[in-house]
Each structure stands twice: as structure tokens, then as C-alpha cells.
Amino acid sequence: MTRWPLPEPMRMALDEAARAAGEGEVPIGAVVVKQGKVIAAAHNQPRSLCDPTAHAEVLAIRAAAAALGQERLEGCDLWVSLEPCAMCAGAISHARIARVYYAASDPKGGAVEHGARVFEQPTCLHRPEVYSGMGEAEAAELLREFFRERR
Amino acid sequence: MTRWPLPEPMRMALDEAARAAGEGEVPIGAVVVKQGKVIAAAHNQPRSLCDPTAHAEVLAIRAAAAALGQERLEGCDLWVSLEPCAMCAGAISHARIARVYYAASDPKGGAVEHGARVFEQPTCLHRPEVYSGMGEAEAAELLREFFRERR
Numbered sequence: 079m080t081r082w083p084l085p086e087p088m089r090m091a092l093d094e095a096a097r098a099a100g101e102g103e104v105p106i107g108a109v110v111v112k113q114g115k116v117i118a119a120a121h122n123q124p125r126s127l128c129d130p131t132a133h134a135e136v137l138a139i140r141a142a143a144a145a146l147g148q149e150r151l152e153g154c155d156l157w158v159s160l161e162p163c164a165m166c167a168g169a170i171s172h173a174r175i176a177r178v179y180y181a182a183s184d185p186k187g188g189a190v191e192h193g194a195r196v197f198e199q200p201t202c203l204h205r206p207e208v209y210s211g212m213g214e215a216e217a218a219e220l221l222r223e224f225f226r227e228r229r
Numbered sequence: 230m231t232r233w234p235l236p237e238p239m240r241m242a243l244d245e246a247a248r249a250a251g252e253g254e255v256p257i258g259a260v261v262v263k264q265g266k267v268i269a270a271a272h273n274q275p276r277s278l279c280d281p282t283a284h285a286e287v288l289a290i291r292a293a294a295a296a297l298g299q300e301r302l303e304g305c306d307l308w309v310s311l312e313p314c315a316m317c318a319g320a321i322s323h324a325r326i327a328r329v330y331y332a333a334s335d336p337k338g339g340a341v342e343h344g345a346r347v348f349e350q351p352t353c354l355h356r357p358e359v360y361s362g363m364g365e366a367e368a369a370e371l372l373r374e375f376f377r378e379r380r
Contacts, residue, residue, distance in 0.1 A: 124300045129291050130324040131282065140280050149275045164347045165323060168316025168340070173281040186352060189319070193352035194345035196315045201337060201344035 087111050087157040088179060088213045094121040094134065095159040095220050101126060105220040108134035108158040110142035110151065110175075117154070118142035134158060135166035139173045150174045159217040161188030161210065167196035170206060177207045181217035238262050238308040239330060239364045245272040245285065246310040246371050252277060256371040259285035259309040261293035261302065261326075268305070269293035285309060286317035290324045301325045310368040312339030312361065318347035321357060328358045332368035 084092070087109045094107025098121035110118040120137035124130050135158050142151055155177040156170060161184040170178060180190070189196050190208060197205045235243070238260045245258025249272035261269040271288035275281055286309050293302055306328040307321060312335040321329060331341070340347050341359060348356045 124323070128294050128298055128300055130294055130300050130302070131287055131291055131320045136282055140282055143279050143281055147279055149279055149281050151281070163319055163323075164315050164340070164345060164350075165317075165319025168314055168319060169282045172275070172284075172314075172316060187354070188352075189315070189345070189347075189350075193350040194315060194340070194347050196340075196345050199315075199340075199344040201340075203338070 084213050085157075085179075087116060087155070088159075088181060090116065090119055091134075091157045091159045092181065092213055092216055092220070094119055095217065098122045098134070099220060099224050105224050106134045106158065106160045108138040108156060110138045110154050110156055112142075112146075112151075112154045117145050131165065133163065133166050135162055136169050139169050139175070143173065152176065155179065156206075159213070159220070160184050161190050161192070163187045164189035164194045164196055167194070171196065171202055171204045174204050175206045177209065179209045179212060181211070181213040182221070183210060183214070235364050236308075236330075238267060238306070239310075239332060241267065241270055242285075242308045242310045243332065243364055243367055243371070245270055246368065249273045249285070250371060250375050256375050257285045257309070257311045259289040259307060261289045261305050261307055263293075263297075263302075263305045268296050282316065284314065284317050286313055287320050290320050290326070294324065303327065306330065307357075310364070310371070311335050312341050312343070314338045315340035315345045315347055318345070322347065322353055322355045325355050326357045328360065330360045330363060332362070332364040333372070334361060334365070 099105035118141035250256035269292035
């Protein structure tokens with residue numbers, strides 16, 4: 079049997095998530111892609127950076143915007159290992175990200191298909207296309223393992 | 230007649246907002262206070278910093294966390310000139326801000342009493358106390374003037 083490979087950006091996002099775990103951070107990774115090219119990759123770092131906003135998505139978006147020298151990431155896609163929270167969904171919308179691909183759903187902290195459902199609000203100024211599920215088992219297992227070891 | 234003065238942190242948040250306008254940024258300012266002492270002040274800077282996450286609240290929270298050398302701002306209050314958006318409300322919750330004081334409501338982009346109502350979600354892990362209205366006329370006029378000049 080041959081397992082269908084994950085798209086390269088999701089593979090990278092999951093590798094970033096694993097890197098976070100190795101640093102004692104909650105394992106979540108994110109990658110920003112423009113026209114097929116990875117322009118930023120990041121993982122969760124609130125502890126090491128002393129920054130409660132340093133989620134993988136926010137760090138990847140900030141790095142991508144800095145790399146492009148512009149505030150908005152029109153035409154860019156974000157690949158992330160977990161359903162974004164309200165803060166990150168808001169950042170995605172402000173950044174005008176075109177498409178969001180996330181691996182695992184997050185019923186506890188997610189704000190795309192759960193909770194605040196940021197993109198579904200009539201006041202949401204920019205709604206990306208959203209695709210979920212690719213790599214979800216691996217993303218969820220990284221998180222389970224991380225919290226299992228800490229209990 | 231003597232007009233009752235604004236609390237000092239709100240006065241500072243409004244002055245930060247005016248500073249943003251002077252730099253061509255949407256006039257919103259924020260201040261973080263701990264035990265009566267201002268530990269961070271910031272204004273909206275997404276354009277000048279090429280960073281879509283550079284809202285006043287996020288910048289003030291990041292600066293406060295860096296100043297304290299910790300990821301969480303327990304016992305800290307945030308004073309801001311406008312109702313926070315979903316991104317900023319999420320950041321406030323992640324930072325464990327104790328109290329939020331905001332001047333003007335924002336029916337278009339706010340996510341505290343409008344839209345995503347981030348703090349009211351059952352999945353919201355930390356809800357600050359929220360007080361609004363102080364300085365709202367001045368905060369709203371700064372915004373009106375800014376957009377009037379740009380039309």
C-alpha cells in the first residue's frame with residue numbers, strides 16, 4: 079500500500095509543530111505560501127519569546143509580511159496544523175490570506191468551525207477559503223503526545 | 230463648569246491614538262497598566278511596521294510581556310481607545326489581562342460587544358472584566374476626522 083503523500087506545505091507545518099514540541103512549546107506549526115513558494119514557516123513560541131501572541135500563525139504571517147514588505151498578504155495561503163483560534167483567525171482576516179488549510183479541528187480553542195466562528199461573522203471584512211482535514215491524525219497525535227508527557 | 234478628567238491611562242491611550250493619526254495610521258491607542266503603573270503604551274502601526282497584526286492592543290501586550298519577561302499578564306489592565314477586534318480580544322484572553330477599559334464601541338470591527346463576541350464564547354478560557362465608554366466621544370472623533378480627511 080502506498081500512503082498518499084501530504085502536500086509539501088502541510089508536511090512542513092507538521093514538521094514545524096514537531097519542532098515546537100522539542101522546545102517545550104505546544105506543537106503547532108504554520109507555513110505561508112505565495113505562488114507555490116514557501117515564504118514563511120513558524121511554530122508556536124509564546125514561552126520562549128515571552129509573547130502571548132506568538133502563535134504559529136501570527137509568527138508566520140508577520141514573517142511573510144516582513145519578507146514581502148507589505149501589510150497585506152493577498153494571494154497567499156496559510157497552512158497550519160491546528161484550527162486557528164480567534165486571535166489567529168482575526169490575524170488571517172486582517173492579512174487578507176486567500177486560503178487557509180488546517181489539519182486538525184480544535185473544539186476547545188478553535189474559532190473557525192467552533193466558538194467565535196470568526197469568518198462567519200457578518201462583520202468579518204475578509205473571509206479566506208478554508209480547507210481542513212489533511213494530516214489531521216498526525217497533528218492531533220503530536221498534541222496528544224505533548225500533553226500526555228506533561229501530565 | 231469643570232469637566233471630570235479621564236483616568237490617566239485612558240488619557241494616554243487617546244494620546245497614543247492621536248499619535249497614530251499623525252503617522253498616517255488608523256488612530257487607535259492602548260496602554261497596559263500593572264499595579265497603577267504604566268508598563269507599555271502603543272498605537273496602531275500595521276503600515277509602518279508592515280505587520281497586519283500590529284494593532285495597538287497587540288503591540289502593547291507584546292511590549293508589556295517583554296518588559297515583565299513573562300508570557301502572561303496576570304493582574305494587568307489594558308486601556309484602549311476602541312473596542313478590540315477578534316484578533317485583539319483573543320490576544321487579551323491569551324495574555325490573561327484582568328480588566329479591559331475601552332473608550333468607543335466599534336459596531337463594524339469590534340468583537341467584544343459585537344460580531345464574534347470573543348469573551349462570551351463558552352470556549353473562551355479567560356474572560357477579563359470589561360468596562361467601556363470613558364473617553365468615547367474623543368476616541369470616535371479621532372477616527373471620524375482621520376477617515377474624513379482621507380475621503
